[in-house]
Amino acid sequence: MIRLTLAQLVDQLGGDLYGSPDIEITGLATLASASQHDLAFLSNAQYRSQLQTSRAACVVVSTPMKDEALKRGSTLVTDDAYAYWARLTQYWASLISPADEPKIHPSAFVHPLAKIDPTARIGPMCVVEAHAVIGKRSWLKSRVTVSRSCTVGEDCILHSGVVIGADGFGFALENGTWLKIEQLGSVRIGNQVEIGANSCIDRGALGDTVIEDGVKLDNLIQIGHNVHVGAHTAMAGCVGIAGSSRIGAHCTLGGGAIVLGHLQLTDHVHISAASVVTHSLLNPGTYSGVFPIDTNDAWHKNAATLRQLYSLRERIKHLESGNPK
Amino acid sequence: MIRLTLAQLVDQLGGDLYGSPDIEITGLATLASASQHDLAFLSNAQYRSQLQTSRAACVVVSTPMKDEALKRGSTLVTDDAYAYWARLTQYWASLISPADEPKIHPSAFVHPLAKIDPTARIGPMCVVEAHAVIGKRSWLKSRVTVSRSCTVGEDCILHSGVVIGADGFGFALENGTWLKIEQLGSVRIGNQVEIGANSCIDRGALGDTVIEDGVKLDNLIQIGHNVHVGAHTAMAGCVGIAGSSRIGAHCTLGGGAIVLGHLQLTDHVHISAASVVTHSLLNPGTYSGVFPIDTNDAWHKNAATLRQLYSLRERIKHLESGNPK
Amino acid sequence: MIRLTLAQLVDQLGGDLYGSPDIEITGLATLASASQHDLAFLSNAQYRSQLQTSRAACVVVSTPMKDEALKRGSTLVTDDAYAYWARLTQYWASLISPADEPKIHPSAFVHPLAKIDPTARIGPMCVVEAHAVIGKRSWLKSRVTVSRSCTVGEDCILHSGVVIGADGFGFALENGTWLKIEQLGSVRIGNQVEIGANSCIDRGALGDTVIEDGVKLDNLIQIGHNVHVGAHTAMAGCVGIAGSSRIGAHCTLGGGAIVLGHLQLTDHVHISAASVVTHSLLNPGTYSGVFPIDTNDAWHKNAATLRQLYSLRERIKHLESGNPK
Numbered sequence: 013m014i015r016l017t018l019a020q021l022v023d024q025l026g027g028d029l030y031g032s033p034d035i036e037i038t039g040l041a042t043l044a045s046a047s048q049h050d051l052a053f054l055s056n057a058q059y060r061s062q063l064q065t066s067r068a069a070c071v072v073v074s075t076p077m078k079d080e081a082l083k084r085g086s087t088l089v090t091d092d093a094y095a096y097w098a099r100l101t102q103y104w105a106s107l108i109s110p111a112d113e114p115k116i117h118p119s120a121f122v123h124p125l126a127k128i129d130p131t132a133r134i135g136p137m138c139v140v141e142a143h144a145v146i147g148k149r150s151w152l153k154s155r156v157t158v159s160r161s162c163t164v165g166e167d168c169i170l171h172s173g174v175v176i177g178a179d180g181f182g183f184a185l186e187n188g189t190w191l192k193i194e195q196l197g198s199v200r201i202g203n204q205v206e207i208g209a210n211s212c213i214d215r216g217a218l219g220d221t222v223i224e225d226g227v228k229l230d231n232l233i234q235i236g237h238n239v240h241v242g243a244h245t246a247m248a249g250c251v252g253i254a255g256s257s258r259i260g261a262h263c264t265l266g267g268g269a270i271v272l273g274h275l276q277l278t279d280h281v282h283i284s285a286a287s288v289v290t291h292s293l294l295n296p297g298t299y300s301g302v303f304p305i306d307t308n309d310a311w312h313k314n315a316a317t318l319r320q321l322y323s324l325r326e327r328i329k330h331l332e333s334g335n336p337k
Numbered sequence: 338m339i340r341l342t343l344a345q346l347v348d349q350l351g352g353d354l355y356g357s358p359d360i361e362i363t364g365l366a367t368l369a370s371a372s373q374h375d376l377a378f379l380s381n382a383q384y385r386s387q388l389q390t391s392r393a394a395c396v397v398v399s400t401p402m403k404d405e406a407l408k409r410g411s412t413l414v415t416d417d418a419y420a421y422w423a424r425l426t427q428y429w430a431s432l433i434s435p436a437d438e439p440k441i442h443p444s445a446f447v448h449p450l451a452k453i454d455p456t457a458r459i460g461p462m463c464v465v466e467a468h469a470v471i472g473k474r475s476w477l478k479s480r481v482t483v484s485r486s487c488t489v490g491e492d493c494i495l496h497s498g499v500v501i502g503a504d505g506f507g508f509a510l511e512n513g514t515w516l517k518i519e520q521l522g523s524v525r526i527g528n529q530v531e532i533g534a535n536s537c538i539d540r541g542a543l544g545d546t547v548i549e550d551g552v553k554l555d556n557l558i559q560i561g562h563n564v565h566v567g568a569h570t571a572m573a574g575c576v577g578i579a580g581s582s583r584i585g586a587h588c589t590l591g592g593g594a595i596v597l598g599h600l601q602l603t604d605h606v607h608i609s610a611a612s613v614v615t616h617s618l619l620n621p622g623t624y625s626g627v628f629p630i631d632t633n634d635a636w637h638k639n640a641a642t643l644r645q646l647y648s649l650r651e652r653i654k655h656l657e658s659g660n661p662k
Numbered sequence: 663m664i665r666l667t668l669a670q671l672v673d674q675l676g677g678d679l680y681g682s683p684d685i686e687i688t689g690l691a692t693l694a695s696a697s698q699h700d701l702a703f704l705s706n707a708q709y710r711s712q713l714q715t716s717r718a719a720c721v722v723v724s725t726p727m728k729d730e731a732l733k734r735g736s737t738l739v740t741d742d743a744y745a746y747w748a749r750l751t752q753y754w755a756s757l758i759s760p761a762d763e764p765k766i767h768p769s770a771f772v773h774p775l776a777k778i779d780p781t782a783r784i785g786p787m788c789v790v791e792a793h794a795v796i797g798k799r800s801w802l803k804s805r806v807t808v809s810r811s812c813t814v815g816e817d818c819i820l821h822s823g824v825v826i827g828a829d830g831f832g833f834a835l836e837n838g839t840w841l842k843i844e845q846l847g848s849v850r851i852g853n854q855v856e857i858g859a860n861s862c863i864d865r866g867a868l869g870d871t872v873i874e875d876g877v878k879l880d881n882l883i884q885i886g887h888n889v890h891v892g893a894h895t896a897m898a899g900c901v902g903i904a905g906s907s908r909i910g911a912h913c914t915l916g917g918g919a920i921v922l923g924h925l926q927l928t929d930h931v932h933i934s935a936a937s938v939v940t941h942s943l944l945n946p947g948t949y950s951g952v953f954p955i956d957t958n959d960a961w962h963k964n965a966a967t968l969r970q971l972y973s974l975r976e977r978i979k980h981l982e983s984g985n986p987k
Contacts, residue, residue: 040521040543041543041544042543042544045543045544092509092511094509095509095511095516097509097518098508098509098511098516098517098518099516101517101518101519101520101521101542102516102517102519104519104521105519105521117446119444119446119769121767121769121786121787121804135464136446136464137446137462137464137480137787137805139785139786139787139804139805139822141804153482153484153503154446154464154466154482154484155462155464155480155482155500155787155805157803157804157805157822157823159803159804159822169504171500171503171504172464172482172484172500172503173482173498173500173535173537173823173860175805175821175822175823175859175860175881178803178821178822178858178859178881179819179821179856179858181858181878181880181881181898181899183748183878183896184742184744184745184747184748186742186745186748188894188912189854189876189894190876190878190894190896191745191748191749191752192748192751192752192819192856193747193748193751194751194752194754194755195751196690196751196754196755204514206504206517208503208504208506208537209500209503209537209539210498210500210535210537210557210823210860210882212823212858212859212860212881212882212899214859214881217751218690218691218692218695219691219692219695226514226515228506228508228515230506230559230561231500231503231506231537231539231559232535232537232557232559232577232860232882234880234881234882234899234900234917236880236899244513244514244515246508246515248506248579249506249537249559249561249577249579250559250575250577250595250900252882252899252900252917252918254898254899254917254935262513266597267559267577267579267595267597268577268593268595268613268918270900270917270918270935270936272916272917272935283955284958284961285579285595285597285613285615286595286613287953287955288918288935288936288952288953288955289955290935290952290954290955291955297957297958298957298958299955299956299957299958299961300955300956300957300958300961300962300965301952301953301954301955301956301961302613302615302626302953302961302965303612303613303626303627303628303953303965303968304615304626304965304966304968304969305608305612305613305614305615305616305624305625305626306624306625306626306969307622307623307624307625308609308622308623308624308625310969310972311609311624311625311626311627312625313971313972314968314969314970314971314972315625315627315628315629316629316972317971317972317974317975318628318629318639318643318968318971319629319631319635319639320639320975321638321639321642321643321646321971322635322638322639322641322642324642324649324974324975324978325642325645325649327978327982328649328652328653328656328978331656331978331981331982332652332656365846365868366868366869367868367869370868370869417834417836419834420834420836420841422834422843423833423834423836423841423842423843424841426842426843426844426845426846426867427841427842427844429844429846430844430846442771444769444771460789461771461789462771462787462789462805478807478809478828479771479789479791479807479809480787480789480805480807480825494829494842496825496828496829497789497807497809497825497828498807498823498825498860498862529839531829531842533828533829533831533862534825534828534862534864535823535825535860535862535882551839551840553831553833553840555831555884556825556828556831556862556864556884557860557862557882557884557902569838569839569840571833571840573831573904574831574862574884574886574902574904575884575900575902575920587838591922592884592902592904592920592922593902593918593920593938610904610920610922610938610940611920611938627938627940627951628937628938628951628952628953629940629951630933630937630938630939630940630941630949630950630951631949631950631951632947632948632949632950633934633947633948633949633950636934636949636950636951636952637950640950640952640953640954641954643953643954643964643968644954644956644960644964645964646963646964646967646968646971647960647963647964647966647967649967649974650967650970650974653974653977653978653981656981657977657981
């Protein structure tokens with residue numbers, strides 16, 4: 013079990029402590045679930061009502077919450093409680109992670125022509141093919157495939173089941189049958205990229221598929237061949253990006269969103285969950301397109317009417333022309 | 338080949354047999370495809386028209402179908418033909434499954450600190466990490482990952498490619514870059530849970546992600562961190578549940594449905610396929626929200642008009658005020 | 663490095679060369695990115711403007727583009743430039759692929775009762791269960807599962823993470839709990855089928871799930887039990903086909919499309935990306951159904967109005983009856 017005084021914590025991560033530095037912390041928790049040996053945090057105003065009744069040993073808050081938090085008791089004040097909490101979880105994880113894991117698990121298959129940095133970690137049942145490159149401190153969890161000639165930068169995390177560099181979906185139609193277009197490009201992944209479980213990034217047809225620094229992808233995401241994802245863009249689970257699309261930097265895509273092929277999204281574009289991007293979006297902003305959910309009966313009536321929408325518009329035009337019938 | 342008399346079958350599973358107990362069955366089949374050595378069943382009235390022409394050796398029906406079925410010939414009558422059929426397939430599968438498979442396949446990697454019940458079965462290329470727990474008679478098919486500290490209850494089936502306990506998607510934004518929030522919780526899975534191929538259940542950020550008893554998940558499903566899925570809820574393929582949502586008991590979600598984060602669905606909520614749940618649903622019932630499919634031309638006209646829908650409403654209001662223009 | 667003269671290439675693949683046969687090619691590239699040692703191609707008129715400025719050593723074009731291409735320089739003219747290019751990539755890939763890879767990787771698990779053709783190739787960490795059959799020249803890349811009794815035809819490619827023959831999603835509801843219906847059928851895959859990374863094809867409940875010759879499936883696709891996919895049909899990433907649906911031959915499904923269960927799509931049906939097929943489509947043609955994406959503000963207004971669409975129609979009817987209020 014981990015046991016840290018608040019003094020040790022502040023020593024490590026900074027922050028202004030109001031309360032005894034000798035209090036010992038044995039866990040991290042939410043305001044609502046914290047016991048008297050846990051550290052908790054408040055960053056989302058939505059949870060403010062839970063502050064006063066929290067049993068936490070100490071609460072991390074941002075400066076504007078300081079006075080309110082002090083009424084409760086021991087408080088750790090920082091500029092940005094959520095960023096502080098992120099660093100705290102990282103520190104905590106470093107204390108509990110076993111140091112003795114092998115760098116390359118004996119069950120992994122690493123091709124002799126792959127280049128694995130000695131500080132990288134390759135988990136059980138991973139497959140790293142010829143000429144693939146894995147950078148410093150990057151971590152392939154269990155059952156990850158990095159295919160021939162694909163490169164993964166530094167400080168990346170690839171979760172279980174990820175497939176980097178499967179063939180892009182390229183075929184030429186000839187007399188009703190599909191001829192395979194061999195995918196001769198590869199995948200280049202930058203630094204500090206995280207890719208969720210069972211997500212797939214296809215290799216390029218001629219050029220490469222590119223994922224820039226700091227990109228974060230959730231689980232079960234599909235990135236088609238020759239897609240380019242700009243730095244620090246984040247995508248939630250089940251997103252699909254079709255081939256040759258170019259996603260800008262600092263974008264976010266909600267879960268289940270689909271981007272069609274050969275489109276461009278400029279920087280700072282935000283797509284709502286489950287929306288389908290059918291044309292390029294060249295202005296920053298938030299875009300949505302999802303059928304509103306309703307009771308099944310109400311949906312049925314509205315959906316049926318929707319199929320006559322164009323003719324309803326014509327009927328309105330006709331009414332506006334002054335003819336009731 | 339399996340060869341069972343109807344007498345042996347009734348002995349094992351019950352039911353009232355009308356016809357010779359000595360008829361031998363060598364297979365299970367649909368009404369339409371059954372040969373004269375097959376047992377078939379009728380539970381869905383939709384297939385009633387196939388009853389009289391079926392060549393099956395015997396047909397399992399529910400009591401209300403008894404008279405109609407007897408006109409054809411050998412019949413096995415039960416309270417609930419579909420439930421009877423389910424048990425029959427289970428019995429049949431037990432007869433054909435080889436008994437000599439190893440409990441833990443030699444190619445699997447099981448961490449020495451994992452706890453595997455001696456009756457559990459771990460298939461080829463599985464990965465079970467430290468402190469994970471696998472309960473009685475649970476079966477991990479090939480290439481399943483159960484990550485550190487995650488627990489799987491009794492009588493569960495995890496299909497190939499499942500990933501339990503990858504990191505939840507948690508990051509704090511600081512100056513345009515994403516800081517990782519280490520995911521310190523785990524995943525707790527109850528009893529009689531089945532999880533389909535390549536589905537993912539993420540570990541919690543602080544508390545745990547919880548899947549209660551009897552939950553059935555199809556393939557390629559994404560369950561975000563700290564989600565709670567109530568008992569006996571079923572989800573079809575490609576569903577995504579975003580973080581911290583709470584799905585009630587006895588719910589069903591159709592294929593491709595998406596539930597946004599931090600929502601609550603009460604018990605007995607049913608979501609139609611491909612619908613997107615954007616707010617909590619606190620009343621039982623069926624909910625839908627999907628754009629009706631149409632010929633491409635009709636869709637184009639209606640979709641274009643949909644983008645003017647609000648202004649059409651304003652024009653109707655104006656007309657109602659008595660002004661034609 | 664590969665080094666081929668245009669003469670050698672024409673010798674291998676045909677086409678009419680206009681220019682020196684002694685020019686050496688060391689790579690394949692797009693018009694825009696080609697260096698003077700690369701071969702490029704033009705098949706999509708959209709890229710015509712890049713022709714004259716391309717630095718490519720030679721450009722492959724279809725006959726109608728011949729005169730325009732000759733103005734630039736060395737040109738290879740064929741009936742169908744895209745099909746020619748497909749064969750060229752295949753030839754190129756055959757030159758760079760190492761010949762010394764083992765047919766069955768030592769890390770794969772192949773059950774002694776599986777039948778693997780001696781020309782088939784089974785990659786690292788694959789699992790091929792009892793009575794499965796893998797046909798001539800088929801290639802399972804890394805971490806593929808082919809379950810008990812499933813058959814894969816000739817010249818197929820199964821990409822990493824594919825799961826063939828997991829249990830279909832079949833349960834009978836009895837007193838609020840789900841009884842498993844054992845899936846006693848299997849999966850039959852024809853010849854020249856390609857299946858993308860982490861896609862899943864479930865085994866049938868009684869009969870088999872069938873994928874006919876020449877079908878091409880992209881990544882993260884879910885095919886339910888007892889689905890039948892007709893020859894030469896192609897599906898883009900993230901598509902889901904629910905159980906017992908029958909998809910015709912020569913169909914295409916865009917990324918993220920969903921087809922509900924027990925439906926029929928006739929031959930030559932084309933479904934736009936992210937559309938949801940809720941009823942059978944018995945006429946060839948293109949079908950769509952996706953909410954148009956818009957700025958979040960515009961979407962909000964239109965989506966809110968959509969929930970009153972039926973009552974708007976009633977108000978139009980009322981206006982048409984001659985009563986302004």
